[in-house]
Amino acid sequence: MGNFERYLSLWVGLGIAAGVVLGHFFGPQFERISSLSVGTVNLPVAVLIWGMIFPMMVQIDFSVIRNFKQNLSRLGLTVIINWIIKPFSMAALAFVFFHYAFGNWLTNSEQQEYLAGSILLGAAPCTAMVFVWSFLTKGNANYTLVQVVVNDLILIFAFVPLVALLFSLFQIDLVSSTNEIGIPVKTLLFSVLLFVVLPLSAALLLRFSLMKKKGKDWFSTTLPQKLKPLSVGSLILTLIFLFAFQGKVIVEKPLHILLIALPLTIQTYFVFFLTKKIGEKMNLSPEVVSPSSFIGASNFFELAVAVAISIYGLNSGASLATVVGVLIEVPIMLSLVKYINRKNHKKLKEEVAI
Secondary structure: OOHHHHOHHHHHHHHHHHHHHHHHHOHHHHHHHHOOEEOOEEHHHHHHHHHHHHHHHHOOOHHHHOOHHHHHHHHHHHHHHHHHHHHHHHHHHHHHHHHHHOOOOOOHHHHHHHHHHHHHHHOOEOOOHHHHHHHHOOOOHHHHHHHHHHHHHHHHHHHHHHHHHHHHHOOOOOOOOOOOOOOOHHHHHHHHHHHHHHHHHHHHHHHHHHHHHHOHHHHHHHHHHHHHHHHHHHHHHHHHHHHHHOHHHHHHOHHHHHHHHHHHHHHHHHHHHHHHHHHHHOOOOHHHHHHHHHHHHOEOHHHHHHHHHHHHOOOOHHHHHHHHHHHHHHHHHHHHHHHHHHHHHHHHHHHHHO
């Protein structure tokens, strides 16, 4: 393992601490940076996400993707986890925590809005960041892209009915002027264009150019090592930015941040290890199980934040819950990256010893 993976907990802790401190002492400056947005997509963070996902994008081979049939059984796993298990387990877990375990500390309005924000997160599987986690755990780049595309297509048609069903089941009130749940189509399309279509197109052009100039061996062995610092550096900077943007809220409402974070954290680990276990039972290869587990555990937070704001408002409990989802996702995913890499490293040592 490299130094990043070996000292992952240290980098995460330092990144979070630096973000909170910078956000607290330089709040106005980071507010200006956070205002550089299109919809709810922050442009500086979008640049960093490009830096994270580009190394994985370059490794995608469209000649392999064309053989779609071999992915059908593997895609069944991610579809079932993301659209049948995950949304309902998130809603149930959040309901138990906010209405019962934490009921004495939260008002009825806070209980409902925190639950609503959690449901929005659980109903929106990840788009861009899964490329980062897959890359850091040596996941299959081609399969990662296929599952992202499939989940994006399902999301367009299933997100609104699924959220409406869960809101109805858990008797959540809407407070928007139209009293309706809707997808902010511009945010959705812009996110897919920005985090999938454009970086993938740029990566393909670079792939063809470099393979022609440098050769296949250089491309498959040397280039990934050269690009890894870009991905890792962008990841740590993203972590710092996210916590800096919310530094004031974290300092002002530390208890509520923790109350929201607990069920979201449990849900994330639960979905990850459930998917991993099922994938291993299906005899799927580790490079397929890894991206399947990460896409199930992580969320399309741009969409969740946008919908929460449109229904409940910028300063609502629902919006806060989706923001907490953003804050905890990167550290949790990095802990899971560390877990996967340690396990793979141990397995490799055992195989070498044999």
